[in-house]
Structure formats: C-alpha cells, structure tokens
Amino acid sequence: MKVTTAKQGFRSVLAAIFLFGALLFSASSANAQTNDADLSLNWVTESEALSALENSVGLLVVDQANYPQGSPNWNNIANHINYYKLIMGLIEEGNTVPVSVGNGVLMMNDDKNASKDLVPAATLTQLKADATTLLTL
Numbered sequence: 001m002k003v004t005t006a007k008q009g010f011r012s013v014l015a016a017i018f019l020f021g022a023l024l025f026s027a028s029s030a031n032a033q034t035n036d037a038d039l040s041l042n043w044v045t046e047s048e049a050l051s052a053l054e055n056s057v058g059l060l061v062v063d064q065a066n067y068p069q070g071s072p073n074w075n076n077i078a079n080h081i082n083y084y085k086l087i088m089g090l091i092e093e094g095n096t097v098p099v100s101v102g103n104g105v106l107m108m109n110d111d112k113n114a115s116k117d118l119v120p121a122a123t124l125t126q127l128k129a130d131a132t133t134l135l136t137l
Contacts, residue, residue, distance in 0.1 A: 042137040043097040049135050050091055053084045056134060060084075079119055083108055083127045087135075101131050 044052065060077050067074040086107050090100035105128050108119045119127075 039098055041098070041132065044135050044137060046091050046097060049097045049100075050088055052134055053088050053091075057081055057084050057088075076123075079108075079123060079127060080130065083131065087131060097135050101128060101135065104128075104131070 043049070060081050064074055064077040064081070067077070083104055086104040087100045090103055090107075091097065095103065105124050108124060108127070
C-alpha cells in the first residue's frame, strides 16, 4: 500500500507533537545548587555573609602577594577570591546565602566568569566547603 506525501507529513507532525509532549511531562524545573543538607545548616544572615566575604577577600588579596603569580597557592587564593566575589554578587542580587553558595560554584566555570582554565571539580568542592564553613555558625 502506498503512503501519500500528506500522510507522511501528518506522521512527522504527529511524532513531533508526541515527542514535545513527552519532553514537557518529563522535564523538571531547574533548582539552585543546594541540597537539603545545605538548607538545614545554620547560615549567617545576608548582611553578615557580605561582611565576612568582604573581609575574607581583603585578607586573601594580602596573602596572595606572598606567592609568585601562577603558583599553586596563588591560583588557589585567586579561585577563592573569584568564588567569594561571585557569592557576594548573588547575595546582592537578592539570593539567600545557601543559594548563592551553590550557584556560585556553578558560575565558576561559566565563560564570562571563568579564567582561561576551568576549575577542577575537586577544587569546586573544596571552595564550596570553605564558603560553607565561613558562612555558617
């Protein structure tokens, strides 16, 4: 039995509609990079977080001068400075402290925020742990 062009076109449209519907039903909303454990921590207030982060960045800038540019210690401090500044920006945009800590990790390797080299996953985990320690009671 020959299938006409009109029937083939209808099948393609029907398949596209089915796939689009399946995508809609299976899609979930995007959430901030926080988990339930993060939310149960005793976080400082946003204003306290901004003060703590600003003080830490100042100390890190001073400490960074003790190392040659490009050395592992210098790069580690640079990552902390960049991450803490990202968190500060997110808090200033109205995000909560735990959401800012989580989203800051995601932003570290964004094209507009990342340095020329991507930050390794292990380093991102350590950065988040350090920020969590700094910003919880």
